[in-house]
Amino acid sequence: MNKQIVLLVEALEQAAAEDNWSLVQQIDSRISAALIQLRARQANDGAHLSLEQLQQRHAQVAFLCRRRVDELRNILRQHQDNKEGIQAYAQFSSEKEI
Template structure:
């Protein structure tokens, strides 16, 4: 099941490049693989590769959550700045 190693590496690379569409695509492939493996008997090597895939997936999930939080904060800051600019604009127009 070298596919697990390939998916783990591709997932890590896509996340490192902030290629979230590719991450989503790979996540779907991983879900499909896991559903196929549900009924399979796995060798010790397969279990180790699966553990690596699980570890990479968890790492990418954390990175994704951190990125979402950073974007949320950035958007919130932009909204606050916009509100401040609008208030300043209203104040300046009243002064004229």
């Protein structure tokens, strides 16, 4: 696989592991540009294999992103579901102190 793409994919995986989603987006754009160049030069099976490996690793990071979005969505839903109870408890606690 092209060394530049290997480095980009590794950086993409690292950024996803660190929940650095703005960096994931930036690196993903750079990978897209590198892929365009790679496809233009694709003349042998080795390049085709590189593309398949890149697509597989990219799919793994995309899965991590979707899973994290789902986790965050659930956390937000829980906060919304508990909002009234938390507000009531806070109000009750402050009234008790008075």
